[in-house]
Each structure stands twice: as C-alpha cells, then as structure tokens.
Amino acid sequence: MSSTHSSSLGRDAWLRLRANKMAMASLFLLAAVALISLLGPLLCSYSYDQQNLDRVFQSPDTTHLFGTDNLGRDLFARTTYGGRISLAVGLLATLVSLVIGVTYGMLSGYCGGRLDAWMMRLVDVLYSLPFIIFVILLMVLFGRNFLLLFLAIGAVEWLTMARITRAQTINLKNAEFIEAARALGYSHLRILFHHLLPNLIGPIIIYATLTVPAVMLLESVLSFLGLGVQAPMSSWGSLIKEGAEKMDAAPWLLFFPGMFFCLTLFALNFLGDGLRDALDPKSSKD
C-alpha cells in the first residue's frame, strides 16, 4: 500500500477486520443474536410470563419452538426476552467498568508516586469488600432497582480493569516514544489519550471480552439473591440456573438458553481477538 493519503487507524482497522473471517462471522452472529432478542418476544405468539398449566414440560415442537417450562411458559419467548436483559447488562456493565477502570488505571499509572499509591490502596479496599455484603448494602440503601444491577456489577468489575491498565501504563510510560512526546512539549492529556491509550488497546479488549461473560453470570447470582431480575422476568443466567436443576426431566430447558449464551461468548471472544489484531498496525495490511 503506497497511497499518500493519510490513513486513519480506524479505517485501516476496519479493512483488516473485514479480512478476518472468524471475526466477521462472529460479528454477524452477535448481530443475529441481538436481533432475535429484540424481535423474538414480539414475533412469538406467547409472552414470556404467560402460564399454561396444561402444557408443562412440553418438549420442543412446532407450537413451542423451544418447549415449555414447569409452569408451561414458552421457552422461546423467555430465552429471547432474557437475551435482552443479559446482553444489556453484559455490554453496558462492561462498558461502564471499561470507562471507569481504564481512566482510573491510566491516571494512577501515569502520575505514579504518592497519588498512585493512594489510588491503588482504594482499589485494594474495594476489592476486600465482600461482593454479596456490598450488594445487600446497596439494596438496603436504595431499595430494589434494576439500575442497581449495573451499578453493583460495574463497581466491582472496574477494579481488575484498573489494575491491568495501570500495570500496562507503567510499562509503557518509560518507553522512549513517550519521553519523545514530552520532549516535544506535548501536554499530559495528549500523551495519555493520544499516545498511551492506543497502545493499551490490546490487553484492554482481551480483558473486556472476558468481562462480558463474567458480568452475565454475576447477574444471575444477583437475581438469585433477589436483586435485579425477578421471576417471571428472565435472563440467560437465571434460565440456565433453572434449566440445570431440571436437566434430567427437561434437558431443553438447559440447552437453548445455554446455546445462546455460549454462542454469544464464543462470538465475543473471536471478535475481541479480531479487534485486537485489526487495531495493531503491525499486523499486515492485506
């Protein structure tokens, strides 16, 4: 490639991502899952909480595509409806933890010294709070609230992200190109966001793709505790939990939500790998 046009990292990255078959397939799969989750409950003739005690534990057939559960509720409706919640929680909470964690970690690592020490001690303190007690505390203070779910999960997940970002920042901040940037008179903000951040993308993306499934599972734990998603509402996490209990009698209750969950996670991981490679200019352009 010898074009003299200035090429932006974004455009190059998109070209490279498009060349990566696994990543593109994953992207389409994710889009499909998201679309089914959005439209599924609307297309299905049953609603997620409609009980039919005459037709409990129905195995999958043409009327109930994914079968029914112990209360005769349609599993297709419940799975797709649960997808909305799981995807929303998984992606949004990860995004929240990403923004907080990366900013916090970069600041802490870049400034160093005493500020770094204090910021990291705060992280340690938050780490040491037992998660469940933290959640119960939140419940007592704010009552039962769906938004609390994001807050609680985000508040826990950003800690590791901050740690990882800080370690990478400390590695990089003594690199000569950062020193060169200082010698050229660049401001700290410019160095942080223009020079450091793009070089941190690799590990951040990898960790983010690991965070999404962790968050989705956390959500089911919280639901079990009575915070967040409550029956008859559903989420993949809670459906899988119910399904696992009735695995012998009605394996489809585990299979379908599990399949959606796994497919999403696989796709996220492949997409994450693809994004990391695409955003690295060192990977070849064609």
Add this chain to the structure above:
Amino acid sequence: MGQLTIRNLEVSFHTREGIIRAVDGIDLAIGPGEIVGLVGESGSGKSVTCNSVLQLLPCPPAQFGEGKIEWSSKDLLQLDEGKMRRIRGKEISMIFQDPMSCLNPFMTVLDQVAEPLIIHKICKPAEAKRKALEMLAKVGVHRVKEYPNSYPHEFSGGMRQRAMIAMALITQPALLLADEPTTALDVTVQAKVLSILRELCSELGVSVLFVSHDLGLVAELADRVVVMYRGKVVEQNDTASIFTHPKHPYVKALIACRPTLETSDDRLPTVEDFINPGKETEKSPTDTSPPKTSSRSAKTLVEAKRLVVEFTTDEGSVRAVNDVSIKIPQGSTHGLVGESGSGKTSLGRSLLNLIRRKSGEILFNGIPVGHKGHPHEKQFRKSMQIIFQDPYASLNPRLTIEQALVEPMIVHNLGSSKRERIKRVIDLLEEVGLGEEHLARYPHEFSGGQRQRICVARALTTEPEFIVCDECVSAMDVSVQAQVLNLLKSLQASRGLTYLFISHDLGVVKFMSDQISVMQKGQIVESGSAENIYNDPQTKYTQQLINSIPAANRSKNFSFTHPSVSPGP
C-alpha cells in the same frame, strides 16, 4: 576430533510475509584450537549460523536445506534431541550477548557454573563445586570465593559475562560459540573480558567461533575472519589479510565506514559508495554548502552551571550528575563520553528539563530555563530536542509517520493549515533522505536506519536550535551508523544546529565533536578540544578509555600482533 565443518548450510524461515532465506549456502570450517571470527551486520545470518550448530533454532519456523554441519564425523543436523543434548555444553558450548538475562536470577552463580558438570555426569556435586570455584577464580570472579552464596544480581555486567565464560568452559568443550559476548559491555570491561577469553581458550585448547558485528573487535582475537552479508559468506581470510587486502566491496566498506580516532573527514564513506560505486549515494540529504563556520566561535547557546541531579532509590539517593558545568557554543557539537552509569544520559536529559535537577542553573540563549512546569517551558521545548538511542522504541507504533510528524506542529501552532503542515513534513522527510511515499506508513515498516531518520525529522519539526543526541547511533550497524552520522553533520551545516552528542564510542564522538567532555561517576573529569583529548589525554581514566578501544578501531594502520592487554583483576 574438534573439527567443525559447515557445508552448504541453508536456513530459511517461514513467516507470514513469506519465506526468508536467512543463511544461503555457506561453507565454514573451524580447525582444532582455531579462533574464527564471524562478522556481519544485523540480519546477515551470523547468529542463525551460530545457533544452527547447536540446533537451538525453533523448527518451525526455521527450516534447514540440504547442507551439513559435521562435527567429529557426525552430522549435527541429523541428530535427535537426546543426542544433541549430550553435545551441548559438553563438546560445544555457547556464550550469549546479554549477561544481564542469561543467568538464572534464582540460582547462585556458583551452582550455575557447576551445573554443566553435574548434568553431563562428569563429576559429583561436591567435586563440581570445587572445580567451579577454581574456574571462577580463573576468569577473575573472586567474590564467589568469599561469598559462595551470591546471586547474579550482586554482580556487574562484566562479572556476569565472566561467570558465563566460566560456565561455558568448565566442561572443557572442544568448541566455544560466542555470540556477540561483549556487545553489551563498556569498552574497558570489554577489553578485559576479551583478554580473559583469549587466554583461557588458548590454555584449554578450545576452538572458538566468535560472532560480532564489529570487525575491529574480531581482529583482536581471531586467527581467521569470515564476513557474511545477506546470508552469504562474501569473504574469508586470515585476519591480517582481510584488513590489508580486502577484496569484496562490502568488506572494504566495513573497514572504511567506521570512524577511527584518526578520521578527520567531514563525511564517512557508506556501504553504498562501495557496492554501487558511481551511483549517487541514497537520496543524498540536501546539499551541505551553506555557511558553516561563521557562527562557530559565536555566543554560548546552552550553559549549565553547577548542575546536580539526584535519584532516590531504595538504598538512598544517588548523585547521577554531580556539580557539572558545561558551555556549548552555538553551531558546535559537544561530545560527551563515558561508560554506562557515568551520568552522561542524566546530564543530557536534565539540560532538556526532562528530569528534575536538584540544584544548579541552565541558561539557554542567556535566559534561565526554569524548573518543570515553568511558564516558558513550552517555548524551551520547541527550541531543544532529543534523539534517542533506540529508534524502535522512540516512535509510537500506532501513529503513521504523517501523524507523528504533524503532531508537534499542531501542539506548537506551527503552520496555518493542514496542507501547509503536510508540505513541511514532506520537505523534512526529503531533507533526511526519505520521501512523500512514506507518509502513510507505520514505524514497523521501516528499517532501523530509516526510523532514526524519521526521529531526526521529528526533532526538526519544531525548528529547534539545540539537539541532544543520546547514543543515537549505538544500536546501529556500522554501515547505517555512517549514514546517520553523515546526515547529522550535513543538517548541522545547513541549519546551524548545536548538538550535545552523547556516546560511549570514542571514535564516533571524535568524528562528530568540536569539544569533548569525559564523564566518570557523575563528574566531568576532562574537557577540551577533540584533538587534544585524544592526542594528549590528561587523566588516567581517559587514557584507559582510549587504550580499551580495539586497535583496528583506533587507527587504520595498526599492527596485527595481538596486543597483550593485561588480564583484569
């Protein structure tokens, strides 16, 4: 026994970019007790050859062609891993380049030196330790006798490399492979390690394959020199003949393009001059005619008064720069020489205000430069720049060349429009011998020499008056080094730049500088004009530095009797 013969060795690497033929059919023989130097620049295939002998290359990606490596009537390329392991460290052993990372930090030095004897079942552990102590004493690592439980981190780089030599020779192998064993060491340490290596090998009758990029260094040691270029052997001959009658143009270039202490030309010859004679040397940096000397004796541009820089470590504070005063006239080059840890880098960076000074004053154009965070800081930043040692690390891998070069102009409000800035970037790239077609590329697409040119161009974007060159050619092959040095000189002539040129290589500093200061332990021990320093060194330290340079690098006409450098303490 003890005869290594390499016949038609071919090694290729299968990478994403295709097949790279690193070694392309070379023949090489090392007789018993012979010391053979293998010389070539990075990427010439010398290390690959060396590693192939011990089968240390990962396969894949490495793949061997038809060739043979014969060792006492066996073909090493055909041996399986188990048989190979019995040869490694017992019959053939190896020393590596980086003494800091090739010893296990969790094992005592004594145990590590004794280990090969135990592994190859040559003797019992107790006996092995006794022998290891003996061997360590021979190479001059006496600390172990007093403190047998010392770990690698308690030793300096030179001592670690000595321990490495002891470890390699303790099994009395027939052949020693030494892959750039002194490249990471200071000149004075290098001279000591080299003399130990030479004496020990002749005492034990070990033959040596000494790999290095430095022809002058190899001349100190080798009976015979083999020169590699792009995977092929271009010339091999006994050491004296290589220097006196080089035949291949590349070998001629290697000898010519390294500045010796006697070089006084304004421009160094480069490899291209020899390989493509007549052809215009690369895109020659724009011509060098403009006024040059008028401002030479002019006013002082940079002045430091009683500068002190301290670092606090766990063990207390260390004075990296201790009460140093320096004056650099406009348009001149001030050379700064010293060994690692002498404080030369700290001095350079504190002049630029990149690290905080404890006390002292810095004047730029007569105006005091404030501490970090001073209101005029940005103005000073613009007029003072730095070029770093490692061009691989000093460019942000995620920015294109255009982005990297336009950014300083945006920050300092130079140029009014995007188009104007890009035009200036193109001009600068052409000035350093690159072109418009390189704008959209990323740093990793360039070679080391090209990257350093980009770094030079970036330093020039703010039109500085003063540039600190911090070991800026130390990581380069001599041929590339010559090009970059020529570029810096011609830029100085055309732009009237002032340099502080920091290097541990005295030949290079001498070539570049008008004035030279020698630093030791944070202080300037000697200072004067370049000629005076070399012809009439006043301090013992400076003399020692000069004497440690391999003879071939000191002067073009040297005698080939191996100098008897006294072994270190």
